[in-house]
Amino acid sequence: MSKATLLERRSVVASLLAERKETIVVGGLGASTYDIAAAGDHDRNLYLWGAMGGAVMIGLGIALAQPKLPVVVITGDGEMLMGIGSLATVGLQSPRNFTIVVLDNEVYGETGGQASHTAATVDLVGVARACGIADSRAIATLADVEAFAQGMQDVFCGPRFASIKIDSANLERVLSNRDGSFILNRIRGSLGFGPI
Amino acid sequence: MHGRTESPSETAPEATWPEDIFAILQRFDVRQVPYVPDAGHSQLIERVLGASSMRAVPLTTEEEGVALLAGAWAGGQRGVLLMQSSGVGNCVNMFSLTQIFRFPFLTLVTMRGEWGEFNPWQVPMGSSTAGVFELSGIKVLRASSPDEVREVVEAAAGQAYNACVPTAVLLSQRLIGAKVFTK
Numbered sequence: 001m002s003k004a005t006l007l008e009r010r011s012v013v014a015s016l017l018a019e020r021k022e023t024i025v026v027g028g029l030g031a032s033t034y035d036i037a038a039a040g041d042h043d044r045n046l047y048l049w050g051a052m053g054g055a056v057m058i059g060l061g062i063a064l065a066q067p068k069l070p071v072v073v074i075t076g077d078g079e080m081l082m083g084i085g086s087l088a089t090v091g092l093q094s095p096r097n098f099t100i101v102v103l104d105n106e107v108y109g110e111t112g113g114q115a116s117h118t119a120a121t122v123d124l125v126g127v128a129r130a131c132g133i134a135d136s137r138a139i140a141t142l143a144d145v146e147a148f149a150q151g152m153q154d155v156f157c158g159p160r161f162a163s164i165k166i167d168s169a170n171l172e173r174v175l176s177n178r179d180g181s182f183i184l185n186r187i188r189g190s191l192g193f194g195p196i
Numbered sequence: 197m198h199g200r201t202e203s204p205s206e207t208a209p210e211a212t213w214p215e216d217i218f219a220i221l222q223r224f225d226v227r228q229v230p231y232v233p234d235a236g237h238s239q240l241i242e243r244v245l246g247a248s249s250m251r252a253v254p255l256t257t258e259e260e261g262v263a264l265l266a267g268a269w270a271g272g273q274r275g276v277l278l279m280q281s282s283g284v285g286n287c288v289n290m291f292s293l294t295q296i297f298r299f300p301f302l303t304l305v306t307m308r309g310e311w312g313e314f315n316p317w318q319v320p321m322g323s324s325t326a327g328v329f330e331l332s333g334i335k336v337l338r339a340s341s342p343d344e345v346r347e348v349v350e351a352a353a354g355q356a357y358n359a360c361v362p363t364a365v366l367l368s369q370r371l372i373g374a375k376v377f378t379k
Contacts, residue, residue, distance in 0.1 A: 026267075046270060051293055054263035061267020061275070064228060064251055085256030086263075093253060180296035184270050193272045196300070196360055 006167040007142060009103050013074060014039045015142060016101065016149045021070075023152065024062055024187065027176075028055035028075025030110045032103055036074060037176035043190040046183055047176040053082030056100055060090055063098040066191065070097055070153050077104040077118045077163075084127065090159055091132025097155035100128070101148075105168040113168065128161035135160040213345035213371070214239040217304065220346070221250070221276060224353045228253060228268040228275035230261035236306030236372040237278045258283035262290040262301070269299040274357055277303040281325040281366075282318060291332040294362035301334070302356035303364045304349070312374040322369075329364045340368040 013035035017025065024044045027033035032055075033047045046062075048055055059073035080102045090098065106119035118124060128136040139145055139162050148162055177183055185195060217240055221229070229244045230253040231237065244252045255261050261277040268275045284305060294301045308315075309322020326336045335355070339348040348365055355361040 024271075050296065051263060051290055053259070054266075054290055054293070057260045057263035058267035058270070060253075061228060061264040061269075061273075062271040063267075064253075065268050065271025065273040083260070083263075086260050088256050089253065089260055093251075180293075181298045184266070184297045184299065187270045188272065191272055196358065 005140070006165055007140070007145070008169070009035050009105070009166040010038050010171060011142065012103065012145050012164055012166060015145045016072070016074065016152070019149065019153075021153060023070040023072055024066065026055050026059040026062070026071070026073045026075075028052075028073065028079035030076050030079060031171070031173075032075045032079070033176055034171070034174045035103070038174040041176065043186050045176070046187055047178065049178045049180075052079055053086075055079055056083050056086040056090060059098065059100070060086070060093060060095065062187075063095040064093065067095065067097055068155060070099065070155055071095075072099045072101065072152055074101045074103065076109075077102055077106060077116045077124065078108045080124060081117055081122065087128050087131040087133065087161070091128075094132065094159055096158045098159040099152045100133075100159070100161045102161075102163045103166050104163050105166050107168050109168060109170055113170075124163045125161065128163075133159050133161045137162055139164045210239060211342060213339075213342045214243065216346040217349050218243040218247075220349050220353055222247070224357050225249075225274060226276050227251060227273040228264060229278065230255050230264045230275065231278035232258050232261075232280065232283050234278070234280035234306045235375070236280065236367060237304070240278065240304075257286050259287045259290040261303075262287050262293055265301060266293045266297050266299050269297070274300060275302075276353075277301075279303065279305055281305055281307045281309060282321045284325050284328050284364075285321050288328060288332060291334060291362075295333050298360050300357045300360050301362035302353055303334075304367060305364055306367045306372055307369045308375070309369075311369040313369065314375065314377050326366060334362040334364050336364050336366060338366040338368060340370050342371060345371070 063071040309318035
């Protein structure tokens with residue numbers, strides 16, 4: 001694929017979340033969290049500003065606790081690589097309501113654009129499939145993003161994994177709330193759980 | 197993975213303290229139980245795998261469990277992380293979540309690298325386990341004999357789940373028994 005056809009990350013995430021309904025969304029450390037914030041703040045957004053490599057496992061914990069709700073992790077290739085073993089853990093648990101989306105720009109954008117493993121050798125779709133996530137795919141067009149967004153609403157046929165190659169432009173940061181306690185309790189509140 | 201005996205025939209009669217722990221976890225409505233296997237936890241893991249109210253989640257590395265429990269709480273469930281002392285070092289950055297989210301974090305850690313250890317490779321991490329927890333803002337309680345396990349785990353679960361005080365219980369190698377290496 002030529003670089004000219006790569007998708008733009010903000011429109012990808014806006015499209016994924018346009019009809020999110022009851023979905024709980026976890027954003028990986030870095031630009032993915034800004035993309036989710038740019039698509040609109042929401043009670044059910046869990047923004048990460050640290051804990052690199054933990055996004056998929058946080059999403060898995062939510063998905064197992066709330067099997068009737070769609071749970072989606074949106075993260076980057078670097079964050080996914082740091083938690084690559086969590087794909088094996090997800091494959092084993094196979095929560096039907098769980099979706100992982102990797103926005104793959106093949107670089108560590110927050111730290112100066114150093115190349116990530118996906119630029120040269122690692123095929124994340126292949127890794128996810130080999131870990132037991134049968135519905136693993138690469139997405140290259142906005143039309144396919146829109147179709148995938150509809151599929152994310154399904155809570156019976158997951159888990160699913162998508163890698164979306166995006167351009168590596170560094171966009172203006174859209175800073176989400178970063179008070180973890182507030183973010184977590186806001187999600188719990190939206191699910192009907194109070195503080196301790 | 198880290199068997200303490202070389203074959204099942206060498207396994208001692210079932211201890212009662214894992215049953216005490218299981219009963220406490222049930223009473224506190226613990227629903228998600230991530231673990232990296234350890235022989236010291238094998239009896240408890242068996243009980244969890246057989247419990248319809250609990251979800252056992254085998255991990256590839258212990259830090260996954262810290263993140264899983266944060267997600268579980270976001271989704272309304274309590275959990276507990278079972279691991280061996282050597283896994284504690286794998287978790288350090290992920291322990292940040294206990295302070296950032298202030299969620300009820302409880303981990304039960306079987307100790308290696310102390311009390312008659314045969315394998316020197318277990319000693320460095322076993323020696324720093326309590327210190328690593330303390331530096332990470334996690335309270336440490338220890339049980340060294342079978343008759344104190346129930347009281348210690350109950351106190352740990354109480355402060356973790358009722359007060360959101362992140363807590364680790366170290367289950368001493370003296371309690372579990374040093375792994376026997378035979379040719």
